[in-house]
Amino acid sequence: MEPVSQIGFRLAPAALDAAAQEALLAQVLEKVAAAPFYRPVTPGGKPMSVEMTNFGPLGWVTDAGGYRYQPTHPVTGAAWPDIPEVLLRLWAELADPEIPPDACLVNLYRDGAKMGLHQDRDEADFSFPVLSVSLGDTALFRIGGTSRRDPTTSVRLASGDVCLLAGPARLARHGIDRIIAGSSRLIPGGGRINLTLRRAGPVA
Ligand code: SIN
Ligand code: MN
Numbered sequence: 001m002e003p004v005s006q007i008g009f010r011l012a013p014a015a016l017d018a019a020a021q022e023a024l025l026a027q028v029l030e031k032v033a034a035a036p037f038y039r040p041v042t043p044g045g046k047p048m049s050v051e052m053t054n055f056g057p058l059g060w061v062t063d064a065g066g067y068r069y070q071p072t073h074p075v076t077g078a079a080w081p082d083i084p085e086v087l088l089r090l091w092a093e094l095a096d097p098e099i100p101p102d103a104c105l106v107n108l109y110r111d112g113a114k115m116g117l118h119q120d121r122d123e124a125d126f127s128f129p130v131l132s133v134s135l136g137d138t139a140l141f142r143i144g145g146t147s148r149r150d151p152t153t154s155v156r157l158a159s160g161d162v163c164l165l166a167g168p169a170r171l172a173r174h175g176i177d178r179i180i181a182g183s184s185r186l187i188p189g190g191g192r193i194n195l196t197l198r199r200a201g202p203v204a
Helices: 018-034 085-094
Strands: 009-012 051-055 059-063 066-070 103-109 115-118 130-136 139-143 153-157 162-165 174-179 192-198
Touching (some): 009 153, 018 085, 018 130, 018 192, 059 103, 085 130, 085 162, 085 192
Antiparallel strands (some): 009 162, 051 103, 059 066, 103 192, 115 174, 130 192, 139 153, 139 174
């Protein structure tokens, strides 16, 4: 893992090799058949450019009712599919060896999709890191500090890269400025899939 300018932000470039990326993508697409991507709306009613679904006991959702975690898909009403085993292993290795994640947000970025700067703060316990895996087209990820006034840095996230928001960077503001279309051939139809693992609920 290489530290970048923000203490607590850690990047593991190419943590997943090409074969591991293909294998993970196949599992993701199989699970997405049961829990399809949908386009969420912000609490203010604006459709997001990113499509989303989730794996695990809890899924992050947004709609007119606000940001929250819930156990079921908002469109199908079904429980979310299980988190792929390889992601649970990555979490145990890089984030927490004992307590597993209970939420995996799956973001799909196609044609011009992006994500504004925000903090991940809907979880019960910020002592657990946020672990994110990138598949497909390279993203220009932006990360700053906890205050809007803090300077930001741009980091390229390529397919197979894994990054961690931990410790002092757990509540760092971050977002996706843009995706470099055509930079990877991994995802059928193009674009990028990001898998974000979190411990959302309290530890019993
Ligand atoms: C997120 O913050 O939910 C996603 C970040 C990413 O797509 O890398
Ligand atoms: Mn986030």
